[in-house]
Amino acid sequence: MAEARLGYPNLGLGVGLRTVHFPHILKHGPGVDWFEIISENFMDSGGRPRYTLDQIAERYPIVMHGVSLSIGSTDPLDFEYLKKLKKLAEDVSACWISDHLCWTGVAGRNTHDLLPIPLNESTFAHVRERMRVVQDYLQQPLLLENPSSYVTFADSTIPEWEFLGRLVEETQCGLLLDVNNIYVSSVNHDFDPYEYLEHVPFESVVQCHLAGHTNCSTHLIDTHDSEVIDRVWELYRVAHQRTGGIATLLEWDANIPPFEVVHAEVLKAKQYMGSHLPETKSSESDRSATQKSAVPHPLHYVAPEVQ
Amino acid sequence: MEKQTAPSDNQLASAFDLRRLQKWMQAVISHSGGIETGIESEEARQEIDVSVGEVERIIERSNNLTSIERLGVYGNAYYARLMECLRESFPALVHALGEEVFDEFSFGYLQQYPSNNYSLCHLGNSFAKHLEQTRPDAQQSEAGTVDWPDFLIDLATFEWNIEQVFDGPGVEGQSLLDGEQLQTMSQERWANGILEPVPCLRILAFRFPVNDYFTRFREGKQPEIPAPGEQFVALTRRHYVVWRFELEQLEYELLQRIMQGETIGESIQAVADGIDTQQEELAGRLASWFQKWAEAGFFQAIKTS
Numbered sequence: 001m002a003e004a005r006l007g008y009p010n011l012g013l014g015v016g017l018r019t020v021h022f023p024h025i026l027k028h029g030p031g032v033d034w035f036e037i038i039s040e041n042f043m044d045s046g047g048r049p050r051y052t053l054d055q056i057a058e059r060y061p062i063v064m065h066g067v068s069l070s071i072g073s074t075d076p077l078d079f080e081y082l083k084k085l086k087k088l089a090e091d092v093s094a095c096w097i098s099d100h101l102c103w104t105g106v107a108g109r110n111t112h113d114l115l116p117i118p119l120n121e122s123t124f125a126h127v128r129e130r131m132r133v134v135q136d137y138l139q140q141p142l143l144l145e146n147p148s149s150y151v152t153f154a155d156s157t158i159p160e161w162e163f164l165g166r167l168v169e170e171t172q173c174g175l176l177l178d179v180n181n182i183y184v185s186s187v188n189h190d191f192d193p194y195e196y197l198e199h200v201p202f203e204s205v206v207q208c209h210l211a212g213h214t215n216c217s218t219h220l221i222d223t224h225d226s227e228v229i230d231r232v233w234e235l236y237r238v239a240h241q242r243t244g245g246i247a248t249l250l251e252w253d254a255n256i257p258p259f260e261v262v263h264a265e266v267l268k269a270k271q272y273m274g275s276h277l278p279e280t281k282s283s284e285s286d287r288s289a290t291q292k293s294a295v296p297h298p299l300h301y302v303a304p305e306v307q
Numbered sequence: 308m309e310k311q312t313a314p315s316d317n318q319l320a321s322a323f324d325l326r327r328l329q330k331w332m333q334a335v336i337s338h339s340g341g342i343e344t345g346i347e348s349e350e351a352r353q354e355i356d357v358s359v360g361e362v363e364r365i366i367e368r369s370n371n372l373t374s375i376e377r378l379g380v381y382g383n384a385y386y387a388r389l390m391e392c393l394r395e396s397f398p399a400l401v402h403a404l405g406e407e408v409f410d411e412f413s414f415g416y417l418q419q420y421p422s423n424n425y426s427l428c429h430l431g432n433s434f435a436k437h438l439e440q441t442r443p444d445a446q447q448s449e450a451g452t453v454d455w456p457d458f459l460i461d462l463a464t465f466e467w468n469i470e471q472v473f474d475g476p477g478v479e480g481q482s483l484l485d486g487e488q489l490q491t492m493s494q495e496r497w498a499n500g501i502l503e504p505v506p507c508l509r510i511l512a513f514r515f516p517v518n519d520y521f522t523r524f525r526e527g528k529q530p531e532i533p534a535p536g537e538q539f540v541a542l543t544r545r546h547y548v549v550w551r552f553e554l555e556q557l558e559y560e561l562l563q564r565i566m567q568g569e570t571i572g573e574s575i576q577a578v579a580d581g582i583d584t585q586q587e588e589l590a591g592r593l594a595s596w597f598q599k600w601a602e603a604g605f606f607q608a609i610k611t612s
Contacts, residue, residue: 040425040426041426044426045474046476046477047474047475047544047547048473048474048547049474050474068426072325073329074329078425081425105333105422106326107333108423109333109337109422109423110422110424110425111333111337111385111422112422113336113384113385113388115332117329118325122325150377150380150381151366151374151380151381152366152369153365153366154363154365155328188369188372188377189369190369190370218371218372218376219369219371219377221380304472304473305473305547305548305549306473306551307548307549307550307551
């Protein structure tokens with residue numbers, strides 16, 4: 001049997017590191033357990049963002065989360081990208097590196113979106129081989145995250161949980177389980193999120209993501225711009241119970257509130273830990289604001305400081 | 308290119324290979340005319356030859372949304388996300404044009420120059436070039452020639468350089484050339500010396516006073532498009548903050564030569580030959596420029612043979 005979390009530590013409750021919070025973090029040194037960075041924001045930085053990251057990495061554990069590996073793409077793997085990814089991981093002593101089960105572009109282009117692939121035997125073999133190459137290069141297990149998605153393919157024959165489970169089995173990768181993404185996809189694709197959770201190989205789940213989303217009434221969009229809804233917290237409760245506790249991180253990428261608010265949101269996770277704790281009141285409906293449309297994560301941009 | 312036809316009902320959709328599917332989907336969701344036009348486009352049909360009415364053979368519908376509507380989530384996000392990023396890279400240009408017109412330029416730009424990099428930091432690399440390539444001919448009006456496209460191109464160039472200087476390589480934590488080092492050097496060694504600029508130094512010439520415009524914009528003064536007027540600007544970075552220095556034209560020309568690797572003596576001689584100034588006056592200006600450059604940290608070292 002695989003070692004729990006592939007031997008990685010439970011880092012506790014962390015927050016996605018965003019540039020708007022840099023001054024607060026440097027000044028107050030808040031008592032957050034760890035930070036997750038968007039890898040691409042720092043791989044090429046020679047300025048303030050990277051300098052600040054180096055300072056923060058001296059005080060807090062850092063985990064790297066990527067949005068451009070494009071493991072599912074049919075373009076060749078970008079070894080220049082992997083080289084920079086590996087270097088950054090070494091520089092900040094990253095606890096681990098993660099990315100998504102997705103593709104971001106083809107024919108040399110990058111859509112900067114996390115696009116789904118059909119899930120079948122052929123695509124499984126494709127992703128499996130690329131995972132092996134990437135992990136060989138990085139010389140460490142990569143964590144793959146289940147993405148939020150908005151389409152399903154007629155060509156898919158394997159449920160996402162099975163696809164990920166088999167990747168874990170055959171490549172010894174880890175999983176980053178995003179319970180908000182499970183919820184978003186379950187509404188968009190008409191499946192039961194608890195059935196999904198039932199099949200997750202929890203011994204290989206190293207990290208959990210939490211985030212808010214936007215309710216467009218006919219579908220949900222993973223916008224990372226609000227609080228976590230109760231139904232997602234309930235999925236987290238299950239994930240926590242089944243894993244026995246894992247590094248948990250809140251992502252907040254748009255309409256970002258002050259650091260204390262973001263930190264307080266992830267600390268709510270404590271209410272969902274332990275099967276003996278009373279269940280918090282769960283609303284019956286998705287109380288996230290209803291909008292006609294929204295732009296899904298990811299979007300990352302660092303505004304310059306000028307005199 | 309060989310076309311792949313839609314499968315008949317009894318054929319499995321797996322007839323589509325992943326690469327064709329990805330090229331098809333990318334063409335569809337990034338098509339400027341929307342999802343349905345994208346599906347019917349030659350680019351998409353070269354990969355998978357399905358019509359709008361047949362698209363459920365590729366993309367399933369959900370209980371609430373059709374296949375087209377589901378693809379539309381990605382289609383809506385594609386331009387919205389990238390245009391938002393460009394707005395953040397060019398805030399003063401957005402002010403100058405207004406958001407709606409800026410978005411029109413961005414929309415055209417993204418079609419001409421789609422992102423091909425893993426990082427959004429490179430998204431605006433060719434924006435000024437695109438404005439140059441698509442600039443209307445100087446428009447005539449009763450008041451004379453309207454050359455506002457030059458202003459827009461200059462402002463885009465200016466803002467993009469600020470962004471590059473901010474997050475590019477710098478010299479924080481390194482020692483820089485100071486004025487004393489230059490003053491204690493013999494005149495001959497100094498004249499034969501080659502100044503090594505810091506990697507974050509940019510020397511720029513504009514047809515419009517974009518630096519002034521940028522200052523007023525940052526002060527929240529809602530600036531109008533200014534009258535033409537040359538402006539020369541140096542950008543550099545100290546302690547991770549971008550600093551702007553307005554230059555005299557002669558100072559700009561001298562810096563340009565120095566940055567091309569000419570010796571200090573050669574550079575001064577070249578610019579002095581082109582002007583009608585008393586030697587004493589030029590010497591005074593040179594002394595003040597070198598003092599300013601040293602204080603601003605324009606140069607890392609001086610190479611002397």
